[in-house]
Amino acid sequence: MNLACATCPVKESAACAVLTSEERDALAAAGRTRTLKRGEMLFAAGDEEAACATLLTGALKVSAVDVEGHEQILALVHPAGFIGELFAPFAHHDVVALTESRLCTFARADIERAVEEYPALARALLRRSQADLLASRNLLELTGHASAEARLAALLHDFAAAASDSSCHLAQRFELPLTRGEIANMLGLTIETVSRKLGELEDMGAIQREGKRGIALRDPVLLHEISGR
Amino acid sequence: MNLACATCPVKESAACAVLTSEERDALAAAGRTRTLKRGEMLFAAGDEEAACATLLTGALKVSAVDVEGHEQILALVHPAGFIGELFAPFAHHDVVALTESRLCTFARADIERAVEEYPALARALLRRSQADLLASRNLLELTGHASAEARLAALLHDFAAAASDSSCHLAQRFELPLTRGEIANMLGLTIETVSRKLGELEDMGAIQREGKRGIALRDPVLLHEISGR
DNA sequence: CGGTCTCTTGACACAATTCAAATCGTGTGG
């Protein structure tokens, strides 16, 4: 068997979890696993051959590059997330690994056939798509009106929630999956502003920086208030 | 029959277009048409009873309100658009009519049953959801890095495209569906900046204002260049 | 050790916001 679904770390939560084991095996026969190193690209905006994929481990970013070469991160993809624009003739955005990542990839045609054949898969992808839409709109809300400080506080809050196992609880300490530059891109700020505001959040006692990427939460309530949500 | 699908203005393009006429009639029996006047709300963030709907005529906005009462417009809905968060226990955002609008509404439970029963409907909604996701990410890209001028130019360009029949052609003149305040909310700007930049775009010869809401395109190419896309 | 990256910090400029006031348009009631 090409794909080791039995040992898949996201077999409970990914879109394919809704399939029966026979259906899943049939789909697995068409797919293959792939590993990306940090910075490696899954596909680029404009690709006609853009694959679809489920993320098993690691993290990806979805980003757009404007005419002047500025990057804007549009979304992060976490394990069990699905990547791929099903009905578009070509990809609209770049997808790049943030950390070493393992994926389960499929040709678009194979996924499209599976969506036709297995209604449960269509529903699962619909659910996931709606969740992605919600996430995108949340980011939109964040970058719309809020100050640099509030955006950063909200992002840190989200990361703390994502780093903890239970979704309603915050991790006390965690590693930022993004560089300063990537945080800046995501929030529509500059590297310098991110760095300054992180310093200010530390001075206020909301967080404490631990090395370049580490963050420890000192005052989660304060952080939440600063984020204004 | 409750719903006059036969005379529906979006019967070709809405999600229900993929159903057979028997299936559509069955679904129609569960729905009902509704008219909203400008400013009327379809449902509010937090509603548990949030209906689902297809927009027949008019325009809606999807918006979030933060703790300080500032509104942020997250998306516009055009005719044939589908509204409703299928898998969430409650609505996350407000949905309000921008102009007098006619909708075809369904209870969430009825839509969910139809999605189970008619695989083609699930696929159609998946397609629509992906399109919404793309639109949301485009707006995100726009509000992320661009200057006030570029945001406004891009929005005007989009409206010109939306106002024309063919999607690849721009309307020479059209009415803004939004007030200045709503444009400002959508682009993450203030009313004053929007007003000023509109004046500047007019001075440059890119557009011409016609009354409060009317816009005539003078130099679509210039407008596109200013938008930086 | 030198080279390259990422991050931090400072000084300054500027675009957009804020505050304030004038103008326009529209509907209402006398």
Add this chain to the structure above:
DNA sequence: CCACACGATTTGAATTGTGTCAAGAGACCG
């Protein structure tokens, strides 16, 4: 029909948050 009030828009002046430019500090690697 006019006078008036009210909301939406425009315009002006002053302020400020972020971006820009520039330089320096750490970390990592060959």
